[in-house]
Amino acid sequence: MRLRIDCAYDGTDFSGWAAQPGRRTVQATLEAALATALRLPELRVTVAGRTDAGVHARGQVTHVDVDREVVEASAGRSTDPPLEALARRVDGILPPDLRVRRVREAPVGFDARFSATWRRYAYRIADDRELADPLVRGHVLEWGRRLDVAAMNEASAPLVGLRDFAAFCKQREGATTVRTLLELGWSRDASGLVVGAVRADAFCHNMVRALVGSLVAVGEGRQPATWPAEVMAGRRRDAGVRVLHAHGLTLEEVGYPDDDELSAQAERARARREAIDA
Incomplete structure (x- = not known):
């Protein structure tokens, strides 16, 4: 079983x-x-x-x-x-x-890796001294400057979709950096923390933390809202993109299709993976 x-x-x-x-x-x-x-x-x-x-x-x-x-x-x-x-x-x-x-x-056809259609992460930031909480310091990044959430959302919108994220990934020889980013948005939770929701079919190494780093640069006013999309268009790692600390990032959920679609999804995903690795 x-x-x-x-x-x-x-x-x-x-x-x-x-x-x-x-x-x-x-x-x-x-x-x-x-x-x-x-x-x-x-x-x-x-x-x-x-x-x-x-x-x-x-x-x-x-x-x-x-x-x-x-x-x-x-x-x-x-x-x-x-x-x-x-x-x-x-x-x-x-x-x-x-x-x-x-x-x-597991139902017939289920594969934890290949049957998954998306993975959703959250990145949490305390951007005000009053939000700093020692009890959650291992899960929330403390940031010394106030972030403009509206500007971060403006900068995020052009990154959503089927894109080449080479500029935000630690590349491996022979591996693709093309991903479908399904969701990228920012809000403040009930306590005031800045929370980034990031959902994609899959992620490459350092992708989420590099994306967050570029958007934080916009949020604190160091870069214009157009900058992350310009970096992405360059299709190579940009020295200006900071990969933020790992501890602010949490894998929240993995999505799967209905049971009768599990096998087909796994076959499609495995075929793509084999083509990439060939």
Whole structure:
């Protein structure tokens, strides 16, 4: 059976999602806890989107394939349904900065990575001394100058759509930097924090934090509202674009199509990925 596992984590003390020798990562920590709970020597999960070191997640999604009998046996004497018992057991093994929010049997055709149609991030900024809160310092960027949200929204609008984001990505040889940015907007939440909502079919390395850095430059008046679009049109990394700190960024949600479209979406996404890597 394929299990869909929704999880959340505080990225502060993790070296990102992907397993790396000698480093504490979300992937390795989750896989170890799952293997212990299921009494398996090892297993490997597939993730919707890898997050960088220091980036947080509320809505990360993974999947793993295991024998149904193994799942049922792991419940032991628990009277809870096997997947609820598994989630509780895994959470009892995990450290407090990584939580399993839900474990369920995935529908046919589900792939945490390739079935996803979009990923949504939020970037939070405290741009006033009165907004600085030590209790959320690990999740909110403190910024010393007041930001003009209206100007940031004006600058964001031309970036939405199917675009080449080479100017905002750390490029890898042979990898495309073309993405479909579905949403990019700024608002103030109830507490007054500036919150950027960023949603795309996928992201390349450093893309969100570089976009935010260019828009903050507009918000504080260092650059005109036309500047981010001009940078993007250059299709190469611009020294003027600052990649902002990771701790202000949180993966909030991953979107999937209806169950009867999961397989088709996965096939389309996998074909694109294989074409890119060829």
